[in-house]
Amino acid sequence: MDVTVEKKLQDLWKLQQIDNKLDNLKAVLGELPMEVSDLEDDIAGFETRVNHIQEEITSLDTEVANKKLAIKDFQRLIDKYEDQLNNIKNSREFEAIDKEKEIAGLEILSAEKKIRDYVKQIESRNEVLTTTKASLDSRKADLEFKKAELTEIEKENEEEIQKLNKDRENAAKKIDERYFRAYHRIRENMKNGVAVAPIVRGSCGGCFSKIPPQRHSDIRAHYKIIDCEHCGRIMVDQHVSGIAAFAEAKEEKPTRRKMRLTTAK
Numbered sequence: 001m002d003v004t005v006e007k008k009l010q011d012l013w014k015l016q017q018i019d020n021k022l023d024n025l026k027a028v029l030g031e032l033p034m035e036v037s038d039l040e041d042d043i044a045g046f047e048t049r050v051n052h053i054q055e056e057i058t059s060l061d062t063e064v065a066n067k068k069l070a071i072k073d074f075q076r077l078i079d080k081y082e083d084q085l086n087n088i089k090n091s092r093e094f095e096a097i098d099k100e101k102e103i104a105g106l107e108i109l110s111a112e113k114k115i116r117d118y119v120k121q122i123e124s125r126n127e128v129l130t131t132t133k134a135s136l137d138s139r140k141a142d143l144e145f146k147k148a149e150l151t152e153i154e155k156e157n158e159e160e161i162q163k164l165n166k167d168r169e170n171a172a173k174k175i176d177e178r179y180f181r182a183y184h185r186i187r188e189n190m191k192n193g194v195a196v197a198p199i200v201r202g203s204c205g206g207c208f209s210k211i212p213p214q215r216h217s218d219i220r221a222h223y224k225i226i227d228c229e230h231c232g233r234i235m236v237d238q239h240v241s242g243i244a245a246f247a248e249a250k251e252e253k254p255t256r257r258k259m260r261l262t263t264a265k
């Protein structure tokens, strides 16, 4: 029943290769959902600004309308004072009414100035509104594009990810619980998620430090599981990895474009 060290290493190596593929697929997908959610945040921000500016414009419009009504009222007052002035008896009464008329005239001037101020403010708000709406529209177009791209890539990768997850399940079943935990512990500590590294030209394929000759032959002997002295990754020799000149798995991440070329038939 005892599983040989060589078999254990082979199973761990297999699991590592499946995880490498899954990590690569997730890395490719990883950027897009983030870009989509950034754009959604941007759009929400611009929509809030557009609404706010529109509210400001509406309230300025109301102010203008109110001032116009006030001007009409003062104009009616002035008309009334003029009628009274035409039928006045004494000069004291004349002066009093004339004073009222003058005040109403000043009120109209002041209201007209206010209206000019409001109109200027409305104009500048409208300019800001136009540029904000343009930014909003361009973000919306970007979002539509990115969402379509994301859906497409997800569809393309979905099948592959499902297959890899199944492979992973099967590969994990063959591995002793203790090694499985160790594998994950090492993997979590590595930026590139590589816990099982091949020997590449006499060095650790994970951290590239030289492996002493004695350790190298111990690894080749498969009498026990041996880790890299420097990074702690589990070492596998060429016999297990099947890799002579190994360019480190995670070093060459496929770009999104490359990914799509390789997944498309």
Ligand SMILES: [Zn+2]
Binding pocket: 204, 205, 206, 207, 208, 209, 228, 229, 230, 231, 232, 233
């Ligand atoms: Zn190492």
